[in-house]
Amino acid sequence: xxxxxxxxxxxxGGYVTAIRASQLGLKTAIIEKxxxxxxxxxxxxxxxxxxxxxxxxxxxxxxxxxYGINVKEADADFKGIISRSRDVANxxxxxxxxxxxxxxxxxxxGHGKVKAGKIVEVTDSENKTNEYKAExxxxxxxxxxxxxxxxxxxxxxxxxxREAMTLKEKPKTMVIVGxxxxxxxxxxxxxxxxxxxxxxxxxxxxxxxxxQDISKQLARNFKKSGINVMTNSSxxxxxxxxxxxxxxxxxxxxxxxxxxxxVLSAVGVIANIENIGLEDVGIANDNGKILVNDYYETNxxxxxxxxxxxSTQALAHVASAEGIVCVEKIAGHNPDKINYNNIxxxxxxxxxxxxxxxxEEQAKSKGYDVKVGKFPFSASGKASAAGxxxxxxxxxxxxxxxxxLGCHMIGFNVTEMIAEAVVARKLETxxxxxxxxxxxxxxxxEAVMEAVADAYDEVIHI
Numbered sequence: 001x002x003x004x005x006x007x008x009x010x011x012x013g014g015y016v017t018a019i020r021a022s023q024l025g026l027k028t029a030i031i032e033k034x035x036x037x038x039x040x041x042x043x044x045x046x047x048x049x050x051x052x053x054x055x056x057x058x059x060x061x062x063x064x065x066x067y068g069i070n071v072k073e074a075d076a077d078f079k080g081i082i083s084r085s086r087d088v089a090n091x092x093x094x095x096x097x098x099x100x101x102x103x104x105x106x107x108x109x110g111h112g113k114v115k116a117g118k119i120v121e122v123t124d125s126e127n128k129t130n131e132y133k134a135e136x137x138x139x140x141x142x143x144x145x146x147x148x149x150x151x152x153x154x155x156x157x158x159x160x161x162r163e164a165m166t167l168k169e170k171p172k173t174m175v176i177v178g179x180x181x182x183x184x185x186x187x188x189x190x191x192x193x194x195x196x197x198x199x200x201x202x203x204x205x206x207x208x209x210x211x212q213d214i215s216k217q218l219a220r221n222f223k224k225s226g227i228n229v230m231t232n233s234s235x236x237x238x239x240x241x242x243x244x245x246x247x248x249x250x251x252x253x254x255x256x257x258x259x260x261x262x263v264l265s266a267v268g269v270i271a272n273i274e275n276i277g278l279e280d281v282g283i284a285n286d287n288g289k290i291l292v293n294d295y296y297e298t299n300x301x302x303x304x305x306x307x308x309x310x311s312t313q314a315l316a317h318v319a320s321a322e323g324i325v326c327v328e329k330i331a332g333h334n335p336d337k338i339n340y341n342n343i344x345x346x347x348x349x350x351x352x353x354x355x356x357x358x359x360e361e362q363a364k365s366k367g368y369d370v371k372v373g374k375f376p377f378s379a380s381g382k383a384s385a386a387g388x389x390x391x392x393x394x395x396x397x398x399x400x401x402x403x404x405l406g407c408h409m410i411g412f413n414v415t416e417m418i419a420e421a422v423v424a425r426k427l428e429t430x431x432x433x434x435x436x437x438x439x440x441x442x443x444x445x446e447a448v449m450e451a452v453a454d455a456y457d458e459v460i461h462i
Contacts, residue, residue, distance in 0.1 A: 003029045005327065006120050006134035008112040008276070011038020012045075013307030013319025014140035015096055020324045022103040024331040029132060030105055031112035031122055036096040039142055040316045042089050043162050048185055050085040051165065052348050055192035059350070066387055076193050078170040085165060108132065114139065114277035118302050121277070136302055136330050139290065140323065141276060143269035143308035150237055151177060151265050157240050158263045161186070171195055171261035175247045177235050179206035181347040183266035184218065188349035191227050198228040198258060200235055200249055207347065211359040211408040213374075213394055218410060221351055221390055238263055271309045287311075294337050296326040304330075313343055344422050346415040351391045354418035357406035357425060360396055369399040371431065373455025375447045377411045379462045382442040388412035393451040395421075395431075402430030407448070417445050431456055 004026035007014045014030060015037065021028040035042045054076075061074040100107050110122040110130075114137055123129050145160030147153055153160050159167075164186050174190050176183050179201040191197045199206060199222070205215035206222070206229060219229050233251040240263070247258045271288050283298045283305075284291045290298060290305040297304050304326050307319030321338055328335040347353040363370050376392040377383035391411025398405055407421035424434060431452050439446040453459040 002132050003027050003106075003134040005029075005136045005138060005330065006031065006112075006132060007138045007140055007323075008114070008120065009038060009140035009142055009272075009307075010036045010096065010107075011140060011142045011307065011319065012040045012316035013142070013323045014038065014138075015099065016320040017138055017140060017306065017323030017327055018105045019099060019103050021327040021330070022105050024327060024333075026136075026327065026331060028103075028105045029108055029134070030100065031108045031110065031120060033109070033111045035093050036100065036107070037089075037093045039144070041092050041096065043165065045316050046092050047085040047089040047165055048161075048189075049348060050088040051081060051189050052185060052350075054081040054084065055189045056350065059192055063387070078193060079168070081193075082166060112141075112276065114281050114283070114303060116281050136304065138296075138323070138326060139276065139303070139305040139309055140307045140319065141272040141309055142319075143271050143314055145265065146268045146270045147265065148177075148235075148267055151235055151263070151267070152238075153265055154240060157245055157261065158238055158265065160265055164264050167262070173244075173260040174198070174262045174264060175200060175235075175245070175258055175260045176264045176266055178266035178268065179203075179208070179229075180266065180268065181207075181345075183264075184222075184347060184349040186264055186266065187222065187227055188225075191222075191225055192350075196226075196228075196260075198230060198260070200233050200247075201229070201231045202234050204232050206231065207353060209345070210347075210353060210355055211394060211406070212361060213392075214353055214355065214408050214410050217391060218349070218351070218353065269308060269314055273309055295329040295335075296322055312338075312340055313345070315343065315345065318343055339426075342422060342425050344418045346418065348415060351388075351411045352414045353408075353410050354414045355406070355408040356418055356421050357404070358396060359406060359408065360394075363396050363398075363405045368405060370405065371397040371399050371455040373397075373451040373453065373459070375450035375454055375459070375462065377444070377447060379450075380442070380444060380447055382444050382446075383412065385442070386412060386444075393417075393447040395448070395451045395455055397431040397452075397455055402432055404429060404431060404434070409447075411444070411447075413444060417448065420445065420448055 005021040005028045007018045007030045010032040018030045064071040110124040113121045173196040175198045177200050236250045237248040239246045244261050245263050289311040290309050306322040308314045325335045344356040374394045378389045394408045396406040434452045439449040
């Protein structure tokens with residue numbers, strides 16, 4: 001065999017997998033058809049955070065008077081903001097290149113396709129093909145923006161997330177279809193830039209996978225910011241022309257048409273499993289996802305799959321964790337299986353959202369007798385000093401054993417706070433142990449302790 005491990009795709013699943021494989025002494029190659037780092041680094045997690053930081057800075061400047069600072073005038077340089085975002089992504093991509101060299105991983109540029117006999121065929125930009133063999137082949141080809149039949153993207157004014165990051169001109173009006181993480185992050189960004197934004201969501205709440213209290217709080221914040229939020233609504237038709245788009249929206253009131261410059265489709269992602277040889281090898285898939293066991297091996301021995309191409313949460317940190325478990329198993333270790341109920345989710349709109357575990361509704365539907373605690377940031381000294389009083393921390397415990405069932409946060413910088421709950425749940429920490437762990441004051445993070453205190457009727461500051 002040429003290699004012990006070949007990884008197809010260099011996103012946060014693929015490149016982390018390759019590095020861990022190399023650390024474990026496995027001769028490793030990685031195949032990438034576009035840019036090292038994949039969608040997350042080049043077109044997703046990282047460049048969007050750069051855009052959102054620019055939006056945050058702009059918001060700070062607009063409200064500088066609230067902090068006793070006089071700023072005469074501020075103007076958002078849209079092209080400059082987009083350019084900075086691309087620079088950040090490009091810099092990170094070079095960092096991945098460095099890590100590949102450091103870990104002696106062979107990088108093969110081209111389109112990878114699996115073949116029988118543990119072979120990967122790679123077609124380069126000049127349409128030349130080469131074959132590589134490996135004892136273990138790991139598919140980590142990720143996902144792309146989902147297209148609905150009645151919402152075909154044209155790349156100009158009906159767009160997906162890629163185009164949303166690189167628009168040459170700032171639109172005046174935008175309709176965003178879907179209110180998951182991608183939808184609400186772009187809603188916040190474009191609204192802060194002065195764009196008239198409408199969100200259309202099919203479900204009854206925006207960010208529908210979050211706890212209902214979180215959804216309601218975000219909706220209030222968005223409406224306060226001037227974002228038009230339409231729930232229980234569906235886009236029936238989009239007519240695009242050089243002058244813009246006409247979006248036909250159906251809801252309980254009937255059908256209405258909204259004119260806008262740009263429509264952003266943010267209705268989720270679809271796995272990249274076409275044209276990678278699954279049928280040739282006989283690798284089983286169902287409903288657009290590759291089927292794997294607990295250690296990510298497919299039905300064909302020696303072929304594995306991780307990340308967005310399997311049916312677990314489509315998150316960068318999930319793909320990375322799956323890749324590490326996968327290669328540790330290949331290397332003969334005995335890694336713990338991933339607990340998918342302890343995966344944190346983070347959304348970087350303003351206010352930020354972070355959550356892990358069951359929502360209150362889910363916990364009750366599972367039959368738990370729950371203790372619920374909430375602590376508003378309006379009662380936090382640190383939040384008041386920062387001028388960031390919107391939001392709260394909500395915790396859910398099992399009354400019988402004190403098990404920490406769920407934690408949900410909305411507010412400034414809460415994505416940096418959720419790890420406490422993730423680690424505590426991993427260690428099977430009870431509510432009483434969190435309550436008796438002294439948290440620093442004044443901090444945003446002490447709101448976690450205060451929320452737990454509320455659940456146990458011991459809260460001090462509300």
